[in-house]
Amino acid sequence: MAAKEFKRPDGRKLDEMRPISAKVGVIPSADGSAMWKQGDTIAIAAVHGPKKMHPQHQQDPSTGQLRCNYNLMSFSVSDRARPGKNRRSQEIDKIIEWALEPVLLIKDFPNMVIDVTIQIIQADAGTRCAGINAAALALAHAGIPMKGMVSSVALGKLDKTLVVDLNKAEEDFEEGEGATDIPISMISDGKITHIQLDGKITPTQLKEVMKMAKKACKEIYEIQKKALKESLEVKKNG
């Protein structure tokens, strides 16, 4: 199938993301919080800290630590996800930590921990990316010193066609070469903090993927900035 003829299941253009909405300050008791909705995927992130690391033996006098906890809620998927940690969520915890840590001035907080809890309340693919976008907003909202914002999006290859922001129907695409999922996270200056790739792709396609990711992350960054600005205005106006 020629790239031009490819039709996405929901009729989006190849470089079109799902509709996004973001809100900062959704959990008043947390030090920072945010909600990120992208299509039917909804993530909520809460930041607690910096605070003294417990258990105490994990304290590191040379640096602070970022501790992320990702959870796909039972009712977030049609099949009911089994509650509690599993291999997938443990892996995603680490991925989110690695995606976010490069922008945090974490060394300023020796012996401390910054806890980031991410709840996926509805999942339609791209939950790690939505979680990263929400968590980056929540960290900024908590006033954690950051060198930049992190924005994240899943690129994909459906058969031979490159698309941005896969939904679940697209992740399950089986025609031709099937679906390749490529979640990418970027700092606002364009540096990549995270990339995963679970299929085959040519170097030329990968270059194009990077171009598409850069454009999408720029759009995401603008939405993040707007959400943060709105939260400051709410504070100012009481």
Ligand code: CDP
């Ligand atoms: O969500 P993300 O794309 O970051 O990660 P994934 O492991 O590739 O999962 C893709 C999608 O599969 C999720 O967003 C859910 O929609 C679905 N899923 C599910 O239905 N049940 C699970 N236990 C895990 C994932």
